[in-house]
Amino acid sequence: MNSDALRKFLDGSPWMASLTLAQAERVQRETLVRSFETGAMVCARGTPSAHWVGVVHGMLKVETITAGGKSASFIGVPSGAWVGEGAVIKGELRPYDVVAIRDSVVAFMPRATFQWLMQDSHPFSAWLIGQLNARLGHFIAMVQSLRLNNTKAQVAYCLASLFNPDLYPGTTRQLDISQEEIGRLSGVSRQIANRALHEMQDAGILRIGYGSIEVLDLAALQEIAGGA
DNA sequence: ACATTAACGATGA
DNA sequence: TCATCGTTAATGT
Structure with missing residues (x-):
């Protein structure tokens, strides 16, 4: 190719x-x-x-x-x-x-x-350990988000991780992802994902596009994900 | 209460 | 035309 x-x-x-x-x-x-x-x-x-x-x-x-x-x-x-x-x-x-x-x-x-x-x-192995460690941290934080029993936090965490520059250095502010998939990745229905996204858009944290999301305030997103 | 599924029309690409 | 979005109603836990 x-x-x-x-x-x-x-x-x-x-x-x-x-x-x-x-x-x-x-x-x-x-x-x-x-x-x-x-x-x-x-x-x-x-x-x-x-x-x-x-x-x-x-x-x-x-x-x-x-x-x-x-x-x-x-x-x-x-x-x-x-x-x-x-x-x-x-x-x-x-x-x-x-x-x-x-x-x-x-x-x-x-x-x-x-x-x-x-x-x-050796540098590759070291990087790999960091990668596995980051993924472990990701899933632990995900469990924490689930424990909060707060769907908005789940959606926020899902987005915060997708836009996390530590986990994904190549990621930009804007991602092509449908609300349907955000719901699936967050473990909530599309309707709840839609509502959570609009609440966060109203708060100026992100902008909803057609089949895409642009994050404006990653820190605020992480704050909600951590249980605000 | 609050989330889920189902359903509908509206709208963007 | 089809995927996606915004919303509401009925149903479930």
């Missing part, structure tokens, strides 16, 4: 800068790129974890679907982010589905490349 877009994406990945030239070249050479339309399955639950997954453009989500057909979304993955390292490290089958919630371009780093990088590059 377009190796230019891939190169640009890889160069923007925070761990890339600390690699040697030879390491960077191997990553560039062995990483694949594929496009997905909205709703398409990127990785299916139960299949081998053959790749580490990076979002070049668009947005993915991680979810499971129960036997009854209900889905539970766990995390949104905006462009610039990588996901799925847990299953790759463990060598297990994919525990969850990864689905595109926007038309997306996705990078696939083969498991062998990933493991070699982990062995060969």
Whole structure:
């Protein structure tokens, strides 16, 4: 495909800068790129974890679907982010589905490349520990948000994490995401997500667009998410 | 109380 | 034309 877009994406990945030239070249050479339309399955639950997954453009989500057909979304993955390292490290089958919630371009780093990088590059391993630690913190904060029993806080936390520059350095102020998906990721219905978004828009915290959200005051968002 | 599902029309791309 | 949004009504916990 377009190796230019891939190169640009890889160069923007925070761990890339600390690699040697030879390491960077191997990553560039062995990483694949594929496009997905909205709703398409990127990785299916139960299949081998053959790749580490990076979002070049668009947005993915991680979810499971129960036997009854209900889905539970766990995390949104905006462009610039990588996901799925847990299953790759463990060598297990994919525990969850990864689905595109926007038309997306996705990078696939083969498991062998990933493991070699982990062995060969101390800075990469260090970055990876930070990544896993950040994700752990994310889920702990999510439990806290759930404990508050406050749907507005859940929606705020969902957005605050998607727009968190520490978690997702590539993220901009504005994200293309529907209210339907915000609801799914927040664990509330679309109607409640809609109401919470309007309350926050009225408070000047964000701006609602058609299929998009622009955050104006990330600090205020985090304040609500933390239980104000 | 407050969230959910269902349903409807309106509207943006 | 289709996805998305804004809203209301009925229902559930």
